[in-house]
Amino acid sequence: MRMITFFLVGLTVHVVFFLSIFDIYFTSPLVHGMTPQSTPVAPPASRLVLxxxxxxxxxxxxxxxxxxxxxxxxxxxxxxxxxxxxxxxxxxxxxxxxxxxxxxxxxxxxxxxxxxxxxxxxxxxxxxxxxxxxxxxxxxxxxxxxxxxxxxxxxxxxxxxxxxxxxxxxxxxxxxxxxxxxxxxxxxxxxxxxxxxxxxxxxxxxxxxxxxxxxxxxxxxxxxxxxxxxxxxxxxxxxxxxxxxxxxxxxxxxxxxxxxxxxxxxxxxxxxxxxxxxxxxxxxxxxxxxxxxxxxxxxxxxxxxxxxxxxxxxxxxxxxxxxxxxxxxxxxxxxxxxxxxxxxxxxxxxNTDQFKAESMYTNAIQVLEQFKMKMKQKKETTLSFLFTPYQLLTESKQAELIHKTRILIQLEKYQDAISLCQSLISHSLEGLVYYHTYDRFFLGCSVVLGFVGWTSYVILVILKTHASLNRHPNLTKQIQSRNLARLCMCVAVVITSFLLIQRSPITYYIYCLLPVPVWYSVLKESGTLRNLIQSAPSLPLWKCFVYFVLVAFGIELLVVSFFHRAMLTVGLGVLSLWPLLSGLFRTAKLRSLSWFLGCLCLAAFPLMPVVGREPNIHLVTCAGLLTLFTSACYLWSSQQRTVLHTSDRYQFVAQMLHVAVCAYVPSLTHSSLQQKQGLPLLNQIISWSTLASSIFVPLLSSTRLFYRLLSILLSLTSTYLLLSTGSEALFPPVLSWLMFVWINIEQEALLAQGRQELSTIDFSENIDITRIRQLKLDDIRRSYFFVFFIITAFFGTGNIASINSFDPASVYCFLTVFNPFIMGGLMMWKVIIPFIIVMCTFETIQVTTQLSSRSLFLIVLVISDLMALHFFFLVQDYGSWLDIGTSISHYVIVMSMTIFLMLLSVLTHILTSRRLKLWKRTKMHFP
The missing domain is CATH 3.40.720.10 (Alkaline Phosphatase, subunit A)
Incomplete structure (x- = not known):
């Protein structure tokens, strides 16, 4: 129950942080109630053709x-x-x-x-x-x-x-x-x-x-x-x-x-x-x-x-x-x-200079009316002693400029009047932006305060629940807790009264009041911080310092990768040396070499262009063949260790045949469209049925670790092939290879501790809570790897932050009639598929390391929130519209990713551990 409560609270907090960016940056600039302005001079045209x-x-x-x-x-x-x-x-x-x-x-x-x-x-x-x-x-x-x-x-x-x-x-x-x-x-x-x-x-x-x-x-x-x-x-x-x-x-x-x-x-x-x-x-x-x-x-x-x-x-x-x-x-x-x-x-x-001057005057008054309405609205919702008007266009200056312009027009000094009108328009537009962003700093401070508080609370929860600290009883804890609760209640009352007086929107109450309970929870757990300080002499401080420096450097690398995808290549190059630096190379040479090659192969994808790629359907077919080959080898090697039930064997054969069909459908579709014969109905039926069944088919397979992961890979790859037009189709097989090696290397490191073989692990068997161990520094590394691979899965073949990276040809196997929602949904599913592959890998590592999903996910949450806070400070409302949009989209992406990972973790748990039994099965036998 506590896990569910924490999950729901965390989800709510992140949804609020996510929505805050829309109130701060994405509010409608429109105001209503202005009077339409007309030019008194006769127009030159009676009608317009646009x-x-x-x-x-x-x-x-x-x-x-x-x-x-x-x-x-x-x-x-x-x-x-x-x-x-x-x-x-x-x-x-x-x-x-x-x-x-x-x-x-x-x-x-x-x-x-x-x-x-x-x-x-x-x-x-x-x-x-x-x-x-x-x-x-x-x-x-x-x-x-x-x-x-x-x-x-x-x-x-x-x-x-x-x-x-x-x-x-x-x-x-x-x-x-x-x-x-x-x-x-x-x-x-x-x-x-x-x-x-x-x-x-x-x-x-x-x-x-x-x-x-x-x-x-x-x-x-x-x-x-x-x-x-x-x-x-x-x-x-x-x-x-x-x-x-x-x-x-x-x-x-x-x-x-x-x-x-x-x-x-x-x-x-x-x-x-x-x-x-x-x-x-x-x-x-x-x-x-x-x-x-x-x-x-x-x-x-x-x-x-x-x-x-x-x-x-x-x-x-x-x-x-x-x-x-x-x-x-x-x-x-x-x-x-x-x-x-x-x-x-x-x-x-x-036209005449008089017409131009009168038209420009009408334009100036029309823009000024918006400014005045915006100023009036902001003045009515701000305490008088806190209201700061736009100094370049106060009410007296407005009246002065309007009066001077009318005088110039009457004196037939039309060019001077036009210049004055242009200046008035410029000031009015700047003033509109000023009042539109009037509350931005105030809201931003509230969100940052809540953000820092939440991240601090999660760190304290990790330390309290999963770290071996010297805990000392505190007799005055209850008294301090009551006093702290009273203080926070007083702060909440003051904030609410302030917002009520200002007649602020309901969302302002959420952003400003949310930090109060968050910081109450942080201060309530301050004893954990004291215990950490007291336990410091017994901790491996040097090792902790090195880990935290590396993670901080890694987070910065991920932040930079949002601007320069090639940084992911640099990161993968560094990660490829992990077995060598950690000493794993001495005990697992073959797996270490596979890790090295897998990282280098995956590192090639961020260097490929996001946009402007010409379709190459042959690469899609090659990706399908590569998936079939690796799956066959994978299945053959697995059967040397376990006996696969006949029905499961039939399912894998059917899935592999399905991958072969899906590798051929894009080629057939592309050929038909080139010949302008339209989208074949059979191709469309295959595509939609593959999409609909991609989540449910793995639930029919064995829950043994290797077999379930293989079924998930085959099912998701089938859909991904249908949504591919070129080299990106090779991404899931390469990513899956590296994820498989990661699982094996992590297990290799734990075999010395008496852990069971991967081939005997069943996802459906719950982790024994009594065997849950304390967190170690290696778990921070595992969590960082997970975040890194999630970002790589996100930016490896594209950039959803850029709308023009969307290629309509990617959905032609499904539909060719313009429908932005369906097309956008299909492209989002294409982005999600690599996510699911990484999430399933992380779920597997949680199972094999006998660590609860909550433990590792809390560390992931901290890393993601630190990235999101970083991007919140990078949000800008100046420069080109592309710069503004990019800075906002990065924050939205990281926040969406955090919320999405919370939900996706539930989906992947079901995808790996649940099974639909459509027919009676006999028990498996293991040598």
Whole structure:
């Protein structure tokens, strides 16, 4: 019962620490209650056509544009203004479209909704328009219709099943959109009601073109399919403009915006901060837009792309992606979305200086309204004597800047007014960040205090329960405990009162009050620390010091490996020398040599590229054959020591045949997709049935140590092969080899103490509690090895911290229709499989060393928590968005790993020790 209680308390504490990062860094930046701001001057356009080519890279449009995209190239050179739209991380479809149409960068909480639903309601250009007609993907369009007030956003979408990576040609998605738009305008000529609506002002037409993105995922951005799709879009846009101009009688009141939500890497993924993902094209032309401006002087862009695009003679105007929303709003005269943080790019506008000044003033007031609302909210929830306003934009300074700007506009000093507005916007945006992060330091201190307290408590529990210390009775312990409880209660009351007065969110109570019981538990166990100090003379202090220095160095190595995977190679190189340094080489030469070679083979994987690997299905087949060969040898050698039941033998033969089938299925699937014949149904059935049975099949095998581990390996490898596209398929067999050697070496060291042979150990036999020994320094080494191999299993073949390391081709044996949740779930299971292999090894070592799982796991918990605390201090909210996202994701990964390992330890215990008996078995005989 105490074990279960400790597990639940530990799980709760770590869940709280994990969730704290979302309250500190991932809260929504949006505020509500602002008044929409409109420009009083008449707009240049009556309608806007927005075309978003999903997944289109800037270089794919601008390079060789005259041959691949002749129409858009002619627009760039004659009729419009062009530039690069810089996106932010995560470079995914939903946040990209939100930035384009609503003008703000959506917080990461939207990922929990799969980028489909609105985690918070927000304003958009579509919402502020009179009417908006949309055509395209069912993943994007509905969220803007749902968020709009009234019923003026009309969506036309194709079925989600059409988004199939294995389709013959995904460009048909874009053809569908262009066809629907043609039909729409054709029918409007005979539909008087629709025609009247179209002839009104402030209308928007939105075309979402998903074909390029789908072809990029399926065939890569350099493929002919991708480039042909870009050409199809160019021809479609040319025809679209002709249709629109014809319908409205060439009235010159239509503005056009062509852009993309995100780019794509060379290997067909997106989500992170690589330039190929964050640089997207922007071409604007039509009513109110500047014509192409020819320049002779060098332009202020040092990225080196202009020469490659042959556009150095035309003025390039780069924008942040959120700047497009105020640009579209200004062109058609609708209020800028109230949550927009975009700054109106004036170089795109072809209008009077008065219009530009008034538009920029509207933009400044709109951003300032958000700042004022944010400041008001924070002021209301902070004690007056503790509230520190943003000094660059106090209430008096706000009034002064607004008044001065209006005076300058009235005096027709438009350029001075524009400069003042830009300064006001800059200060307002900085102030928004200031108030958004106002409580960050306070919350961070609370979390760190709880973190240090919990880690200290776990160390004291380890010392109290599993260390041989000289314990001295303390007669005043109960009195001290009561006094300590009263003190902690008073502290909790003070904290609660403070938070109540400030009307803090409920989560603040959890973060601030959690350290109180944690530190109460620490102080309550202070006697254990005194006993340790008193027992110090009898301890091997020099050996303890060396161990702790090595572990500290090892923890730092693991922290650095999150930034540089090659450090895992260095670590494996050092670990390969362990038998030699520990003296095990003298008694177990063959196993020591196997350990050395296993470490070196595994060390090769962190040096391989995470992303950009070309599929090599032959390596998947080789991995399957390697697994079969090693399993056969393993099974043959095991049967020399134990007699395997006939039914178990049949099961292993069936599992090995299953591995052979799963090694062939990826090759068959890859061949079928290359020939554009789609995903074979039989392959899909085999894949899903393998996935569904991978956890249950090992439960049918013998619980003898070697046989259960072999069954688990065969079952998990079958699934891993189906999720592999290249060299990563070799990772589980190599990792399993090293884990098997680790088990044998640990047992070799214990045989001298009279421990039983590995071949006679049964997982189903519980450890005799009376034989549980005290912890030794070697157990710290075992726990560190475990954490090291868990991190190696995590980063050995990929980096889940980087979204663009995901290769959609990995799931093609299961499905080819775009489904982010199922695809993400399959990729997570692929990451978990090496975890389970390491966890099963650790479970085996706990059994063979006759040490309770709680004992070793507590040490693992301390090591993991020290890493998590390290990453908490490395979290940053400055620098590039990639740096910010990476620092946060590292903390989230380590915390998730700690929580996950707690749950996974229960799963692996069941996986190794439980057995499903579907038929009656006779008793095994052992020589």
């Amino acid at each position: 075309v978003v080519a999903d997944g289109l890279r800037a270089d794919s449009l601008f390079t060789n544009g005259s041959s691949r995209t002749p129409y858009l190239r002619s627009v760039i050179e004659d009729m419009g203004t062009w530039g690069v739209s810089h996106t932010r991380v995560p470079t995914e479809s939903r946040p990209g479209h939100v930035a384009l149409i609503a003008g703000f960068y959506e917080d990461v909480s939207a990922v929990a909704k799969g980028w489909k639903e609105n985690p918070v309601e927000f304003d958009s250009v579509f919402n502020e328009s009179r009417h908006t007609w949309c055509w395209g993907s069912p993943d994007i369009l509905p969220m803007f219709a749902k968020g709009a007030t009234g019923d003026h956003v009309y969506t036309h979408t194709y079925p989600a099943e059409e988004e199939d990576f294995a389709s013959t040609d995904a460009s048909r998605l874009d053809s569908w959109v262009f066809t629907q738009v043609k039909f729409f305008f054709r029918s409007a000529k005979t539909n008087a009601t629709l025609k009247d609506s179209l002839l009104e002002d402030k209308n928007v037409f939105f075309l979402h073109l998903l074909g390029i993105d789908t072809n990029g995922h399926a065939h890569r951005p350099m493929s002919q399919e991708y480039l042909d799709n870009v050409g199809l879009v160019d021809a479609g846009v040319a025809e679209l403009v002709s249709i629109v101009e014809d319908f409205f009688g060439q009235d010159g009141r239509t503005a056009y915006v062509f852009t993309s939500d995100h780019g794509m890497t060379n290997w067909g993924s997106h989500g992170a901060g690589h330039p190929s993902e964050t640089l997207t094209p922007l071409v604007v032309w039509g009513a109110g837009v500047n014509h192409a401006q020819r320049v002779t002087e060098p332009q202020p862009y040092s990225d080196g792309y202009l020469q490659g695009w042959n556009l150095e003679h035309l003025r390039r105007v780069d924008v942040n992606q959120a700047d497009i929303a105020p640009l579209m709003a200004s062109l058609i005269g609708v209020p800028i979305p109230v949550n927009s943080v975009g700054v109106l790019p004036l170089l795109y506008l072809n």
